[in-house]
Amino acid sequence: MKLAAELRDFSARLGHEFADPEYLIQAVTHSSLSSATRPDNQRLEFLGDRVLGLVIAEALSDRDPAASEGQMAPRFNALVRKETCADIARELDLGAALKMGRSEMISGGRRKQAILADAMEAILAAVYRDAGFEVARALILRLWDSRIDAAKEDARDAKTTLQEWAQARGMKPPQYVEVGRTGPDHAPKFEIEAQLDNGLRGRGAAESKRNAQQAAAKAVLTQLENEND
Structure with a gap:
């Protein structure tokens, strides 16, 4: 054939x-x-x-x-x-x-x-x-x-890690806010901002809200890691 x-x-x-x-x-x-x-x-x-x-x-x-x-x-x-x-x-x-x-x-x-x-x-x-x-x-x-x-790194659940970090310090769970959306309806790209009580912010973008939230949480965790270096 x-x-x-x-x-x-x-x-x-x-x-x-x-x-x-x-x-x-x-x-x-x-x-x-x-x-x-x-x-x-x-x-x-x-x-x-x-x-x-x-x-x-x-x-x-x-x-x-x-x-x-x-x-x-x-x-x-x-x-x-x-x-x-x-x-x-x-x-x-x-x-x-x-x-x-x-x-x-x-x-x-x-x-x-x-x-x-x-x-x-x-x-x-x-x-x-x-x-x-x-x-x-x-x-x-x-x-x-x-x-x-x-x-090992990719599988780390950034949202869970960030929530545990916040709760250990008596803070409310992080909030995830959609701050942008681009692309056509059948292939959108979401931009999400993770927000903590102490003012920390981190943004992430992906083709699904779930992945964008994970990316935003990772952005905050990266900031925290850099502060501790």
């Missing part, structure tokens, strides 16, 4: 040539374009989520043998969450290869975080189906490598 140019290009960026291209085609097919003869990527996304979870859990255990379950759990969550999968999909320009209905495409579906994350997990399952677990494992470790190494 001869693949369309955008799928050949994506396969090259991914670094995997599919023995059975049907797996790739299904992995990039959004439900808005599915039919009785054209299955969408939801079943592959379900499988890919599990393949990713196993590989990441194994990698965290191998790279930090001394870490407890309580230490590894937040690192694991940071590595397999939708935001991370969508970020990797953007790095691969997966959006350019997606097949979707016209209305979804017009509404910016190729850039939507949930669609990109689900498609990325479907791609992992497609590689697993096409070439087996070891090939899929090697692909995941290559794509997630730097993030796995940085998981």
Whole structure:
């Protein structure tokens, strides 16, 4: 089967040539374009989520043998969450290869975080189906490598850390205020300010309010760390 140019290009960026291209085609097919003869990527996304979870859990255990379950759990969550999968999909320009209905495409579906994350997990399952677990494992470790190494820092829950810091000093919990929003409705970017009773402020921006709040909390924690140096 001869693949369309955008799928050949994506396969090259991914670094995997599919023995059975049907797996790739299904992995990039959004439900808005599915039919009785054209299955969408939801079943592959379900499988890919599990393949990713196993590989990441194994990698965290191998790279930090001394870490407890309580230490590894937040690192694991940071590595397999939708935001991370969508970020990797953007790095691969997966959006350019997606097949979707016209209305979804017009509404910016190729850039939507949930669609990109689900498609990325479907791609992992497609590689697993096409070439087996070891090939899929090697692909995941290559794509997630730097993030796995940085998981100790990335997984730190900045909001919880900042709240504990404030409560230990008799202060109210930090407030998170949306101070800006840019971009179109289908791909907004939020700017959040973390505010403490003592006047400390920190801002962060991201494509979700959750991540923007975490970034704002990290900004305040960075100020506190610099003050203590």
